[in-house]
Amino acid sequence: MTTAETSCAAYAPGPLKPEVAEALLKAAGVRMTPQRRAVLAVLDGNRTHPTAAAIVEAVRERIGAVSVATIYNTLDTLARLGLVRVLDVMESSTHYDPNTAPHHHFVCRRCHAVLDAPPEYASRLAGFGGHAIEDIVFIGTCARCGSGTIQKKRKS
Amino acid sequence: MTTAETSCAAYAPGPLKPEVAEALLKAAGVRMTPQRRAVLAVLDGNRTHPTAAAIVEAVRERIGAVSVATIYNTLDTLARLGLVRVLDVMESSTHYDPNTAPHHHFVCRRCHAVLDAPPEYASRLAGFGGHAIEDIVFIGTCARCGSGTIQKKRKS
DNA sequence: TTGCATGTTTAGAACGATTCCAATATAAGA
DNA sequence: TCTTATATTGGAATCGTTCTAAACATGCAA
Numbered sequence: 036m037t038t039a040e041t042s043c044a045a046y047a048p049g050p051l052k053p054e055v056a057e058a059l060l061k062a063a064g065v066r067m068t069p070q071r072r073a074v075l076a077v078l079d080g081n082r083t084h085p086t087a088a089a090i091v092e093a094v095r096e097r098i099g100a101v102s103v104a105t106i107y108n109t110l111d112t113l114a115r116l117g118l119v120r121v122l123d124v125m126e127s128s129t130h131y132d133p134n135t136a137p138h139h140h141f142v143c144r145r146c147h148a149v150l151d152a153p154p155e156y157a158s159r160l161a162g163f164g165g166h167a168i169e170d171i172v173f174i175g176t177c178a179r180c181g182s183g184t185i186q187k188k189r190k191s
Numbered sequence: 192m193t194t195a196e197t198s199c200a201a202y203a204p205g206p207l208k209p210e211v212a213e214a215l216l217k218a219a220g221v222r223m224t225p226q227r228r229a230v231l232a233v234l235d236g237n238r239t240h241p242t243a244a245a246i247v248e249a250v251r252e253r254i255g256a257v258s259v260a261t262i263y264n265t266l267d268t269l270a271r272l273g274l275v276r277v278l279d280v281m282e283s284s285t286h287y288d289p290n291t292a293p294h295h296h297f298v299c300r301r302c303h304a305v306l307d308a309p310p311e312y313a314s315r316l317a318g319f320g321g322h323a324i325e326d327i328v329f330i331g332t333c334a335r336c337g338s339g340t341i342q343k344k345r346k347s
Numbered sequence: 348t349t350g351c352a353t354g355t356t357t358a359g360a361a362c363g364a365t366t367c368c369a370a371t372a373t374a375a376g377a
Numbered sequence: 378t379c380t381t382a383t384a385t386t387g388g389a390a391t392c393g394t395t396c397t398a399a400a401c402a403t404g405c406a407a
Contacts, residue, residue, distance in 0.1 A: 079289065085286065104357065104395080121287060122305065127393080131241060133237055150322070163297075174328065220383095222373085222374050224374075224383095264384075
């Protein structure tokens with residue numbers, strides 16, 4: 036995993052502390068296994084926003100062999116329980132924009148539409164911590180999907 | 192392709208107008224081919240932020256068979272010339288964050304680090320056009336990479 | 348403590364997006 | 378027209394992720 040310490044930490048020790056997590060899992064009728072314990076341990080206090088591959092590697096250092104399927108399953112479970120946030124934008128496909136004028140984008144979590152953000156959002160935010168912001172992607176639920184009418188989704 | 196009309200259009204008819212584009216390509220020593228012409232035609236004025244697959248489909252409707260490799264090559268070329276913007280965040284890997292407290296993220300284009308944005312960025316922006324914003328991803332060059340010292344990249 | 352039903356793990360196959368490759372074809376300047 | 382650098386092509390290869398069916402283990406109940 037690429038070591039990347041965070042400078043600006045909006046970090047609060049979440050509900051992944053072993054004991055707390057175990058209680059939550061139990062309450063949700065989810066069984067505790069060595070693999071899950073290891074994933075929880077790897078994530079607890081982790082500020083590096085690891086990928087699944089990085090988690091697999093870290094878990095293997097801890098308990099030896101694990102199947103990547105298990106890691107994905109566990110991460111899905113934790114995400115479903117609200118214990119981890121999944122950071123995935125663009126739904127695994129790159130999109131192309133012929134409009135090269137500076138502007139930002141909005142991505143709908145439900146229908147996966149990519150929309151232009153209005154121009155006034157262009158220069159509203161400066162960088163922070165010495166990081167230069169070039170683009171901004173807003174993620175959420177678009178008006179169509181949010182209004183409860185038509186909505187199309189992919190995957191399950 | 193998912194039809195998704197934009198409500199907020201920050202759209203300016205860019206340099207993809209056939210004549211203009213051809214001149215630019217020629218100036219860059221890039222040959223004009225039927226395939227490239229078709230890609231340009233598909234993108235010109237296109238506000239749907241299509242994926243490569245959608246572009247392949249549209250180009251096929253126009254000129255018949257094309258290899259997907261050609262589409263990717265062409266898109267790379269156009270991107271290199273600054274004629275299209277590539278919208279890809281997260282570098283094709285999902286990242287996981289155990290910190291479930293509301294906060295946003297910064298992704299470095301160079302080293303692909305994912306950093307937390309400071310809390311004051313959390314509620315600075317409201318939705319627009321009826322779209323509900325749930326998360327924001329800032330993309331740019333992080334302090335370490337920007338300062339011209341260490342910097343690691345993947346891919347070419 | 349043991350038994351057991353159900354939830355989990357696993358390896359590997361399958362998948363979708365993208366890139367790579369080597370062979371063939373073609374744009375466009377001389 | 379000839380030449381040659383540049384493009385296109387199909388298919389194989391790669392990467393991240395999901396699926397599948399079989400083997401396994403957790404934890405409640407007896």
